[in-house]
């Protein structure tokens with residue numbers, strides 16, 4: 101029999117079967133709970149039982165919130181017998197990781213397209229950096245300004261990660277960043293951030309990724325992570341840009357799709373009449389292909405807020421359910437409620 105467990109103060113909740121301990125079930129479902137021993141010894145998973153009834157894994161002793169008020173309980177030894185409220189710190193939801201600030205060094209800069217730089221950053225030695233494909237980092241430019249970029253790969257064994265940076269001439273934060281884009285420069289960054297990760301589409305059967313310009317970097321990381329995990333679900337990636345030159349990793353993603361047949365890659369350019377393949381705005385080309393049939397699709401969209409909201413609005417008007425689309429933009433650039 102399953103019971104609803106709610107953690108306080110985070111208010112995260114999950115369903116746990118009586119046959120499992122709270123810790124076993126939480127870990128299996130992707131939650132992160134402090135723990136070391138799984139045996140009631142280290143006390144890292146200690147909690148306060150605020151509501152409900154539970155039993156001890158070994159002694160079978162039953163406890164309820166009133167009896168347990170003075171004594172801590174341990175999630176690794178706790179089988180629920182009813183819905184529970186547990187007070188415990190440092191629990192993170194699936195896909196959440198604690199972010200940290202570190203100093204990185206710019207190792208190299210490549211001009212990948214007329215207005216795109218690929219910057220290799222060297223992460224500090226001796227720091228464990230955890231990360232999920234699809235997350236981003238923030239470059240802390242000064243006390244008021246940050247610049248956010250998707251991390252385009254899982255940290256490599258040589259401690260490097262890459263960022264794909266569009267030279268946004270109209271952006272104040274890019275103007276600040278541009279002065280710092282030099283090999284050997286030290287940057288303070290905060291990472292990881294963002295919840296556009298595999299935990300958001302665990303149950304999806306068909307994935308459709310829509311990238312505009314350097315939005316591609318997020319999908320590069322996600323696709324590489326899927327390949328590393330052996331996730332061979334069908335994925336369609338549309339990558340839109342103004343011209344073929346702006347598809348700055350076109351050959352690389354074509355090669356990746358050749359090696360991973362679950363990936364269908366469709367490049368789209370909007371501003372180059374002689375381009376021999378798909379021409380137009382990327383989201384409109386997606387709409388044409390779907391013929392307004394969104395059933396079964398989970399869509400992930402990466403690009404500027406203007407592009408993501410235009411895509412969202414046109415797709416909802418064409419019949420997509422709002423909850424079918426995932427994007428970081430919805431979190432970091434929410435629309436005015438008005």
Ligand code: FES
Nearest residue numbers: 138140142143176
């Ligand atoms: S994990 Fe050590 S006491 Fe629960």
